[in-house]
Amino acid sequence: xxxxxxxxxxxxxxxxxxxxxxxxxxxxxxxxxxxxxxxxxxxxxxxxxxxxxxxxxxxxxxxxxxxxxxxxxxxxxxxxxxxxxxxxxxxxxxxxxxxxxxxxxxxxxxxxxxxxxxxxxxxxxxxxxxxxxxxxxxxxxxxxxxxxxxxxxxxxxxxxxxxxxxxxxxxxxxxxxxxxxxxxxxxxxxxxxxxxxxxxxxxxxxxxxxxxxxxxxxxxxxxxxxxxxxxxxxxxxxxxxxxxxxxxxxxxxxxxxxxxxxxxxxxxxxxxxxxxxxxxxxxxxxxxxxxxxxxxxxxxxxxxxxxxxxxxxxxxxxxxxxxxxxxxxxxxxxxxxxxxxxxxxxxxxxxxxxxxxxxxxxxxxxxxxxxxxxxxxxxxxxxxxxxxxxxxxxxxxxxxxxxxxxxxxxxxxxxxxxxxxxxxxxxxxxxxxxxxxxxxxxxxxxxxxx
Amino acid sequence: xxxxxxxxxxxxxxxxxxxxxxxxxxxxxxxxxxxxxxxxxxxxxxxxxxxxxxxxxxxxxxxxxxxxxxxxxxxxxxxxxxxxxxxxxxxxxxxxxxxxxxxxxxxxxxxxxxxxxxxxxxxxxxxxxxxxxxxxxxxxxxxxxxxxxxxxxx
Ligand SMILES: Cc1cc2nc3c(=O)[nH]c(=O)nc-3n(C[C@H](O)[C@H](O)[C@H](O)COP(=O)(O)O)c2cc1C
Ligand code: SF4
Ligand code: FES
Numbered sequence: 001x002x003x004x005x006x007x008x009x010x011x012x013x014x015x016x017x018x019x020x021x022x023x024x025x026x027x028x029x030x031x032x033x034x035x036x037x038x039x040x041x042x043x044x045x046x047x048x049x050x051x052x053x054x055x056x057x058x059x060x061x062x063x064x065x066x067x068x069x070x071x072x073x074x075x076x077x078x079x080x081x082x083x084x085x086x087x088x089x090x091x092x093x094x095x096x097x098x099x100x101x102x103x104x105x106x107x108x109x110x111x112x113x114x115x116x117x118x119x120x121x122x123x124x125x126x127x128x129x130x131x132x133x134x135x136x137x138x139x140x141x142x143x144x145x146x147x148x149x150x151x152x153x154x155x156x157x158x159x160x161x162x163x164x165x166x167x168x169x170x171x172x173x174x175x176x177x178x179x180x181x182x183x184x185x186x187x188x189x190x191x192x193x194x195x196x197x198x199x200x201x202x203x204x205x206x207x208x209x210x211x212x213x214x215x216x217x218x219x220x221x222x223x224x225x226x227x228x229x230x231x232x233x234x235x236x237x238x239x240x241x242x243x244x245x246x247x248x249x250x251x252x253x254x255x256x257x258x259x260x261x262x263x264x265x266x267x268x269x270x271x272x273x274x275x276x277x278x279x280x281x282x283x284x285x286x287x288x289x290x291x292x293x294x295x296x297x298x299x300x301x302x303x304x305x306x307x308x309x310x311x312x313x314x315x316x317x318x319x320x321x322x323x324x325x326x327x328x329x330x331x332x333x334x335x336x337x338x339x340x341x342x343x344x345x346x347x348x349x350x351x352x353x354x355x356x357x358x359x360x361x362x363x364x365x366x367x368x369x370x371x372x373x374x375x376x377x378x379x380x381x382x383x384x385x386x387x388x389x390x391x392x393x394x395x396x397x398x399x400x401x402x403x404x405x406x407x408x409x410x411x412x413x414x415x416x417x418x419x420x421x422x423x424x425x426x427x428x429x430x431x432x433x434x435x436x437x438x439x440x441x442x443x444x445x446x447x448x449x450x
Numbered sequence: 451x452x453x454x455x456x457x458x459x460x461x462x463x464x465x466x467x468x469x470x471x472x473x474x475x476x477x478x479x480x481x482x483x484x485x486x487x488x489x490x491x492x493x494x495x496x497x498x499x500x501x502x503x504x505x506x507x508x509x510x511x512x513x514x515x516x517x518x519x520x521x522x523x524x525x526x527x528x529x530x531x532x533x534x535x536x537x538x539x540x541x542x543x544x545x546x547x548x549x550x551x552x553x554x555x556x557x558x559x560x561x562x563x564x565x566x567x568x569x570x571x572x573x574x575x576x577x578x579x580x581x582x583x584x585x586x587x588x589x590x591x592x593x594x595x596x597x598x599x600x601x602x603x604x
Contacts, residue, residue, distance in 0.1 A: 073468070082573050083570070083571060083573070084571070085532045085533050085534065085570070085571035085575070086533065086534055086571070086575050087571070087573065087575070088573040088574055088575050088576055090573075091573050116466075122573070123475075123479075123514070123516045124516070124572050124573070124582060125573065126585040127585050127586070127587070157466065159463075159466040159467075161472070161475070161476075162475060162476065162479060163475070163514070164475050164478070164479070164514035164515075164516045164517055165514050165515035165516030165517075166513065166514050166515065167570065178475070179472055180471065180472055181471035181472040181473070181474040181475070181500075181502075181510065182471075182510070183509055183510055183513040184513060184514075199468060199469075240575065240576055241576065242534035242537075242575035242576050242578060243533075243534055243537045243538070244537055244538075248575070248576040248577070248578070249576045250576060280533075284532075284533060284571075315575065317533055317534055317537070317575075319537060323537065327536075328533055328536070328537075331531070331532065331533055331536055332533060335532060335570055335571075338570065339570070
């Protein structure tokens, strides 16, 4: 399907600028500087590139939101907070191809008329920050960065901004507050960053992998790029696979690749040849899928939407038939509770409630009424918060209840009063519509193959 | 006090932003590197260097998990227990460290050598289970590997 890897080519020593240049590196910056800025944006727009940070937003379109005429400074923030559980891909770019990221940042800055770029990297990645800083120093040394780049008259600076441990700082408005030296609370939108971002100035936020795709688009041309993978979500994508597989890792693949192919062919199949019980396709925020439901599903926005989930960060977590999914969900709920910034009541209280109720299931102290309550709490969070962390906390819970009701039924107290018998035995009926279960009528359960 | 090199670095960094406040995280990092944790003295010093009120610096320190607000051991061990690591038995790793060092999570050994904590996903899910000690990532752990690592950390 795919030719050669474009984001992470297996070139030894590519982290050094000499090797990068020997392989044509910074040639696309030269090419861009010879184009008009809006031609560069247009190229990215036509390529079909969509953001790799989680929301799959069209990158070129996002760039056009930046005002052309303004007396204000313009900013680009590159998001390398990478803290979504199951995600470890941007780190590969920092380690194996930091110059591609820097070149992409410079091209993006030129296209949007940005004079200052901040590269936000999570605090734990200090070793990787050192690698990127070294690459950045090299780029400055060769005149690719700073004042009048390559004599073009265009100037931009790139500064690494180290985070200090907070998942929420990956949310774009929180990230801007964190850069400004505030606590990392998300901001209410609108206004959107392109109008009112860093210090009230026009700002674009893009993911690290998104920006690394930009030189590739210029090299191949938008047309060839748009033919890689799925037409509506094209390009190479860094797919991380973790959990119960023989060869976990990050694989650069064309979008549109089958999830089953990713697991079998690239990640070496399931450990111990077991069956797959469940797959979280794109980081802990994305809706969980039943093992048998991944058949025919592809890794792209369209394919995963049709399957009832989303691409997220393309960090797949594979779980075998023996996995205790209640325990998995309890851990995920604990994460969101820990990371909620506490600004909105539904998120602050709801994530705590969900974690508490799930712990009751984990220890066998829950009743079927708890399942209704759990879903009610999740439904109450979704759509009622300032930022998407609330939704991200609700989705795993909603999808787990909907798709794995039997996992909960197994865990309720055997003495729990249930219409017509013990909880396990009375598991019947359908829970296909997650919202329907939100009603307080007695929940009845059966495996829903969705 | 912060070292002269660090103060010079803070002055350099200030030029990268339209105002001094954004340098707060970097300055706090420098303080923690020198002193191991962010004391009241550290907050006062960072506030002074950046011309910020102390309560603001305090608010920032308390927002982020990586700033130690109390003294910690020479080596802070952070074991990731999030899903991908959990699926590959991070609980066994955590238990093993607890018994070997005879400490609970959040505690420091009496000799001040180690502090043990549980961490959220550290971006090492493909090489799980894993732990971070200082800046170093230790990946694909098993009990024997952990033993070797612990004895190498003096
Ligand atoms: C709670 C939360 C955490 C996020 N964490 C990250 C992150 O670590 N990295 C990232 O690129 N985007 C993250 N995002 C998405 C960003 O808000 C933003 O959409 C993204 O950086 C835009 O880049 P893109 O258009 O290139 O995808 C997060 C969103 C939320 C709600
Ligand atoms: S949804 Fe949660 S994390 Fe986001 S702003 Fe509200 S409380 Fe904070
Ligand atoms: S879940 Fe442990 S490093 Fe990601």
